[in-house]
Amino acid sequence: NAGVTQTPKFRVLKTGQSMTLLCAQDMNHEYMYWYRQDPGMGLRLIHYSVGEGTTAKGEVPDGYNVSRLKKQNFLLGLESAAPSQTSVYFCASSYPDRADEKLFFGSGTQLSVL
């Protein structure tokens, strides 16, 4: 059981380049999330999805786009990368049951934008 898998694990971009981060979960979870983690800032929600074909903005959505075409996948896109987007990105998923609202996180993608 793989859980939540993020690819790639590391990436270096030049300013203005684009890329897509892929998140895949095999737990049949309805909800999926993208967070960024910066030193001293904790985990901040970028976008989230409550089901296949739906997406919503989180706390820091500017500069990012997302898509949830399949229930098991949640893609995070950077159309024109900026140095301020240097961060560690975490994907998470959950099953929206009030009895169990645990978030399952992937192992993260370290992104550097030069």
Next chain:
Amino acid sequence: GENVEQHPSTLSVQEGDSAVIKCTYSDSASNYFPWYKQELGKGPQLIIDIRSNVGEKKDQRIAVTLNKTAKHFSLHITETQPEDSAVYFCAASKSGGSNYKLTFGKGTLLTVNP
């Protein structure tokens, strides 16, 4: 929106001592308060959570207390061990419904010295 403050940002204890991390939240409607542990190079993992209908919850060496009137909750780790060294995040949310999402504190780096 919800705002979660976490203190201290760093905490160093001797093996066997207790560690306490405190969080306050702003939205009185929040009713779900989880704690996540993040080991180096990994994604956060849920270690314990509490809902607003209880004041305390224990799981072996860890416990969480909640004071709804004062809007604060705390993580207590007793008999600390070197493997407890990690970053700990508190979080808060209004559980249930389609807008479920957590607001995290900025994290506490706990170091347990042998």
